[in-house]
Amino acid sequence: ATAELQQKKDEAEQASIAKSRFLAATSHDLRQPLHALALFSTNLADKADTPSLRRLSGQINAAVGSLGELLDGLLDISRIDLGATQPDLQPVVLDELLERVVATHSSSAETKGLRLRRHPTRLLVLSDPRLLYRMVSNLVANAVRYTDPGGVITIRSTRHAESVVIKIHDTGIGISESEIGNIFTSF
Numbered sequence: 001a002t003a004e005l006q007q008k009k010d011e012a013e014q015a016s017i018a019k020s021r022f023l024a025a026t027s028h029d030l031r032q033p034l035h036a037l038a039l040f041s042t043n044l045a046d047k048a049d050t051p052s053l054r055r056l057s058g059q060i061n062a063a064v065g066s067l068g069e070l071l072d073g074l075l076d077i078s079r080i081d082l083g084a085t086q087p088d089l090q091p092v093v094l095d096e097l098l099e100r101v102v103a104t105h106s107s108s109a110e111t112k113g114l115r116l117r118r119h120p121t122r123l124l125v126l127s128d129p130r131l132l133y134r135m136v137s138n139l140v141a142n143a144v145r146y147t148d149p150g151g152v153i154t155i156r157s158t159r160h161a162e163s164v165v166i167k168i169h170d171t172g173i174g175i176s177e178s179e180i181g182n183i184f185t186s187f
Contacts, residue, residue, distance in 0.1 A: 023078040027071045034071065038064050062107040069104070069137065076134055087128040094123045094164065097133055098155050105140050113149035116140070119156045125164050139168045147172035 041064050045057040079085035098118045109116035125132070136155070143153045151171035158165050175183065 020078040023074050027074040027078070030071055034064065034067055038068070058107060059111055062111060065104065066108060066141070069141065073134065073138065076131070085131075087131060089126050089128060092125050092127050092129045092132060094125055094157055094166075095121050097129060098136065098157070098166075100133065101137050101140055101155065104137060105144055108141075109144050109153065112144060112147075114144060114147055115152045116144070117152075117154055119154070121157045123157055123159060123164050136166055136168070143168050143170035143172055146170070 038061075041057065041060045045054070045061060048054040048057045076085065098121070102116055102118050106116055140153065140155065147153060147170045153168065153170045156167050156169065158167070
């Protein structure tokens with residue numbers, strides 16, 4: 001029975017590695033057409049000569065940016081699963097990182113009729129700036145996705161003893177009580 005359990009465990013680990021490699025390869029292969037789409041979108045923005053075309057161009061650019069973020073997320077997940085990503089801890093000026101997050105999502109929030117704002121902070125954190133950006137950006141993307149037009153999304157950070165807490169407040173639908181236990185489970 002022990003040998004059989006070990007075999008099943010080994011098979012599951014190999015399947016997980018294969019999945020991660022597939023995600024990495026797929027994400028990499030999708031980069032080329034995404035890059036071409038970004039170029040076409042930029043070209044469209046340059047030629048947009050009416051307010052409605054400029055608005056449409058902005059929405060296309062926001063969608064292309066979101067797609068790029070999703071691909072980056074897939075690559076990060078596959079790298080973490082494969083053990084190829086180790087956190088690169090360094091001092092991070094939190095205000096600059098949060099400003100980048102807001103800049104990334106401001107167009108999609110505005111298009112949806114949302115107010116996205118952050119409270120300035122002087123806090124520094126010891127973290128991997130790329131991974132921290134990805135985590136906060138994903139939370140803000142979800143807030144934009146699940147908040148109704150007219151809503152507000154606020155990013156705030158506070159110090160608690162030796163830790164820093166980053167909070168994203170929104171007026172969205174929230175997470176049902178039955179799903180809270182699954183928040184840190186993949187997918």
